[in-house]
Structure formats: C-alpha cells, structure tokens
Amino acid sequence: MDKRNESSNTDLILLGLFPDMKHVNFLVCAILLIYTMALTSNSILILLIWVDSHLHMPMYFLLSQLALMDMTLISSIVPKMATDFFSGKRNISLVACGTQIFFFLTVGMAECTLITLMSYDRYVAICNPLRYTLIMSQKVCLQMAAISWAGGALTSLAHTAYAMHFPICGSREIPHFLCEIKSILKWACDDVSAYEKALVVTSIVVLLIPLSLIMSSYALIFLAVLHMKSPKGRDKALATCFSHLTVVCLYYGPAMVVYMRPSSYHNPRLDQVLFILDPILTPLLNPLIYSLRNKEVLGALRKVLTS
Template sequence: METGNHSCGTDFTLVGLFQYGHMDTFLFTVIALLFAAALIGNITLVHLIRLDRTLHTPMYFLLSQLSIIDMMYISTTVPKMAANFLSDTKTISFLGCAIQTFVFLTLGGSEALLLGFMSYDRYIVICQPLHYPVLMSRKICCSIITSAWSSSSITALMHIIYLFQLPFCGSRIVNHFFCEIPSLLPLVCEDTSQYEHTVLLSGLVILLLPFLAILASYARVLVVVFQMGSGKGQSRAVSTCSSHLTVASLFYITTLSTYTQPHTLHSPGRDKVVAVIYSIVTHVLNPFIYSLRNKEVMWALKRQMG
C-alpha cells in the first residue's frame, strides 16, 4: 500500500489520440468543430423543448435530459483532449484523473439507463396508450431520471474508490486521450483479474440489460404497429424506432466492446478509435438524429423561428 500512496502524488501522462505531432493542429480543429456542433445541437434541443408547449411530454422531457447528459459527457473529455493537442506537457494529475473517470462513468451509466427508459416510453405509448398518463406521469419521469443518476453515480464511486487505491507503477503513461478504467488497469502493479470480473458484471448490468430491453421493446412495438394496418402509423413508428435504435446501437455496442473484455485483449489503437465513437461521435449525432428525423421537433423549431 505504500507504493499506492506514493503513486497518488504522481501525475499521469496522456498519450493522446495519435502520436504524430504534425497532426495536432488538424486534430484540434476537427475536435473543436465536433465539440461546438454537439454543444449547439444539444443546447438548441433543450431550449426548444423548454419553450414549445407541444413538446411538453414525457418523451421530450427524457430527450432533454439525454441532451443535458450529452453536453456534460462530451465536456468531460474533449476540452482536456483538445488542450493536449496544443500542449507539450500532456499530463493530468492523479486527482484530476480520478475525477474524470468518475464523471465519465457516471454520465455513461446514466445515458445507458436513460436510453433504455426512453424505449420503455415508446413501448407504453404505442402498446398501452390508455395507461400512458399513469405509467409515464411527471412524478414517474422524475423518478426515472433520479434512479438513473443515483445508480450510475454509486456504481462509479465504488469503482473509483477501489481502482485508485491500487498501486500504480511503471511509466505512468496512459495510452489513451482520457482516463478510463481499461486504459488504467495496465498501469496497476497488482493482479487485477478479480476486479476485471467486477467491471464485466457492471458492464453487463448497466449496458447489456438496457440494450436488450430496447431491442425487446421495439420488437413488440413494431409487431403491434404492423398489426394495426395503418400505413401512416407504421411509417412514423419505424422512423421513431430506427432513429432511437441507431443511436442506442452505436453507443451500446462500442461501449460493451470496451468494458466487457479483459485488459490483456485490449488494443490501445482500437480502443481509442472505439472511444471516439462512444465519447464524442454519438453525442454529436444525438440531437440531430432526434430532431431532423422528428416532424414534431422540426415543426416546433419552425414555430420558434417564426
């Protein structure tokens, strides 16, 4: 434990996305543009849902919460990543690394659970419309948000308390562009196989179960819609389900591929490319997929723009 205590005062060095210095300016520009697009898209969607009364429904309330999580999610990693592109010292303090990992895990877990709850909302509104006002009341929606945040933050805190009391040794070089569990485990001096089982279990509960629930919900929704025989209803249901499934699949599959395999099978290059998808790309796409493919949102946007 003495080694672990000594390691607490030592900074980590983040390798970054690529190890080619001549690409830093170009990468900084690309990342900055993606960051700006994510912020503008999500802020616009949140304000539009708040201002337009036709969007004051449980579905759009959950969607606004997803946008808030997306803004916080991308703000956890991208600013430090972008700053390192233009900096000679690509370090992050021990405490800063722990905080970044905690916030990242909390937001990731919250988004995973929230996407599952959003599919439940679509299932109720189509399959049990008469019970929708009761099953998706304002109180229940608030309970959903609270449970997603509390469960993910407690899980993240447990991981941080255990992981960052382990002894870190060696070069202290993190072969990643931000601090997360798979990139930190190779730096631990002790055997982490038992802890990896805990990470796997957490990933299956927080990621795989909501993803399976989404697939099951939308399978049931599509069956019910096609039994109705309404061409317009079928088209609208397929559009809504496909947009949600696109975002969900991109997020869940990439995240599961990172958090459900032992660190001995990880490839730093592949991990960084996959991490770009679930930590940046999905949060840029979310507001545009949900708005551009949603007629109610587009009509609300036109009304607010006069």
C-alpha cells in the first residue's frame, strides 16, 4: 500500500462490541456484571489463601497468582470497552493501544506458563508425594511466579514494540472492542507477512509446547492414580486434576483458535465471541471451578464467614 495514503490522524477507531447488533447495551451490562463478579470472586480467593494457614501450600500460592493474573487480564479490557460504549467515543491513541496490547499479551502468556507449572505441581504432589515439600519449596514457588510474569512481560514487550512500529494506513477502524495485535496488522502499510509467521512461531511456543507438557504430566498422573489403593485418595486427586484440566481447556481452546488460524480465515465476529469467552468469562469461572470442587477453599470460606 502506498505510504502516501497514511492518515495524518494518529488515533485508531475501535468499532466496539458487535457494531451491527441490536440491543448491545444488554450485552455490555452483562459483561460489566461479569467483570464485577470476577473481581469480587478472585479477590475473595486471594484473601482466603492469604489469611488461612491451611491454604499456605504451593498449589494455592500458584492459584492466587492465577487469580491475580485473571483480575489484571479482565481489567485491561472491560473498563475501556465500557467507557467507549457509554461515552460514545471510539478513538484510542497509538500509545494507549500499545499499552493495552502489552498488558493483554503479558498476562495471557504469563497465564499459559503458570498453568503449565501448576500441572507440574500436581504431578509432583501425586507421583512423588514424599519429596513434594522439598521440590515445591517456597523459593521454587516464588521463582515459578516470577518466571511466569517476567517471561510474559519480556515476550509481550518485544511483540508490542515490533507490531506498533509499522505505519498505519487506511481508515484506521478496528472491528473489535479492544486493541488486538492481529487487528492492528491488517491496517499496516508495510509487508507484515514475516512478522505474522513470527506470531505463529510464538503461538506454538506459548500454546502448543506448554499444552504438550501439561498432557504429558497428566498422562503420568493418571497412571499413578490408577495404582492408588485408597479410593478416597484417588477421588481427591482426580477432583483436583479435573479442576485444573477444565481451566486448561478454557484458556487454551479459544486462544488456539484466535492465534493459530491463518489471517485469511479470521472473522471479526468470531474473534469477538472468543475474546468474550477467554479473557472475560474465564476469570469469573476460574475461582468458581476451584472453589466449588475444593473442600479446603470452601472450609476456609465458612471459617471466615462464621468468625
């Protein structure tokens, strides 16, 4: 595309949530309700893990980090979307757009890493219980959290800086309710095919490799569970694993559809649906999944409510 067509206006235009949908205000209000409930439930989960000594275990520390990431992820999307909808202003500066992309990618990739490390925690707890406290020490847990956050931030910074350096041409209208890296690349003046291939490679590293490690961990876990003689121990192990596997499906399913499809197959409406399912709905479901199926968390909640 001729760079002379590059617009002099530096702002981008977010067309919002399903621009052609009637009564979209009901959907926006529902998302705001989900946002409020997600912040509340994740905050309660973090508080319970912090105040109850019975939850001062590696699994719950990692779970508290996941809850913190969920709160950051949904907060990087919903407030801006709601503000745009109710104010009627759709413009977003390139700096604000790059900031939103950075935080979204940082937390998204950090969660992929953390969920993989959580599967390792379950593997050690079930397959090597006698050495669990030695292997999963407090120092190791802190390192796991630091690696997740730092790895996500560094990778996100590289992708955000490179993606935002492309000059933007055309109408600058983005058919989305947030700044998303593939939507931005559609309006780039330069050839972005090489960078799109780099995105696919990153998606393989961030999604497929961790997913294969998770599946390998659970294959070993299920083999160990089959050899357990205690039905109570087997049921407890399976319940914990089921909760984590449910979270894995919620994260990896939509993310793989969004980032591992060729650009020619992208559909703005489908992308919006997937972005509602993954970074908006999942932060609400995570604490419910872990709490409703976890006697320790429910016990801690009852203790706090009755004290």
